[in-house]
Amino acid sequence: MFCRDCGEKLSLxxxxxxxxxxxCNKCGKYKFPFFPVAVSMVVVxxxxxxILLARHVGDExxxxxxxxxxxxxxxxxxxxxxxxxxxxxxxxxxxxxxSRYHDAKDILMLGFLVTCDDGELVFNEEIAETRWCxxxxxxxxxxxxxxxxxxxxxxxxxxxRKK
Numbered sequence: 217m218f219c220r221d222c223g224e225k226l227s228l229x230x231x232x233x234x235x236x237x238x239x240c241n242k243c244g245k246y247k248f249p250f251f252p253v254a255v256s257m258v259v260v261x262x263x264x265x266x267i268l269l270a271r272h273v274g275d276e277x278x279x280x281x282x283x284x285x286x287x288x289x290x291x292x293x294x295x296x297x298x299x300x301x302x303x304x305x306x307x308x309x310x311x312x313x314x315s316r317y318h319d320a321k322d323i324l325m326l327g328f329l330v331t332c333d334d335g336e337l338v339f340n341e342e343i344a345e346t347r348w349c350x351x352x353x354x355x356x357x358x359x360x361x362x363x364x365x366x367x368x369x370x371x372x373x374x375x376x377r378k379k
Contacts, residue, residue: 219247252323255294256282256363257330258371262308265375266348267368268332269357270302273344277359280367282325291326299330303346304338307331313370318363327367329374351375 217226219240229239231246238247259268259281269278283298285291296307313327339346349357351372358365 217247217249219243220250221247252284252321253291254282254284254323254325255291255298256280256325256327256367257295257299257310258313258328258368259299259303259305259330259332260371260375261334261348262331263334267351267354267371268303268305268337269347269349269354270339270343271345271347272342275344277362278347278357279359279362280364281330284323285326291328295328295330299332302340302343303332305332305335308333311374313367313374316363316366325363325367327370329371 217238218224219226219242222240222242224240224242226238226240226247228236229246231237238249240247257280260266261268268281270281271278281299281302283294283302285294295310299305299307308331310328310330313329315324315326318325337346354368355372358368
């Protein structure tokens with residue numbers, strides 16, 4: 217591990233109430249591990265509560281709409297920005313569901329249930345195909361034992377409570 221500020225090799229040093237933490241001798245500071253954070257959105261169309269799944273270019277699996285939180289940006293700002301960038305849809309409201317570490321990309325995912333407008337779906341060059349699904353169809357299509365399935369199941373349970 218190296219310091220992201222100066223490039224110096226980090227050593228592990230004991231810190232009260234934290235245990236062993238990477239430390240930069242050059243900066244004289246503890247350097248807590250850093251990894252990116254993203255939002256994962258179960259997007260639901262307002263008119264009929266259909267769930268949007270997307271297949272990205274070069275990928276066979278359908279997934280949820282997701283995006284990285286930019287430096288200085290909150291999750292609440294990321295949701296409408298990412299949804300608009302990837303689909304041209306407008307996020308009307310959203311509710312936090314859960315978080316989950318996604319090992320495949322070394323990222324913390326924050327899951328949200330997002331209600332969108334009934335606007336025209338126009339996707340960007342990252343997405344090869346989209347599909348509006350019933351909750352049952354979405355459960356069948358989404359990759360089993362995935363982070364997307366975890367958030368999808370949480371969202372479907374939340375939608376069931378809203379009836």
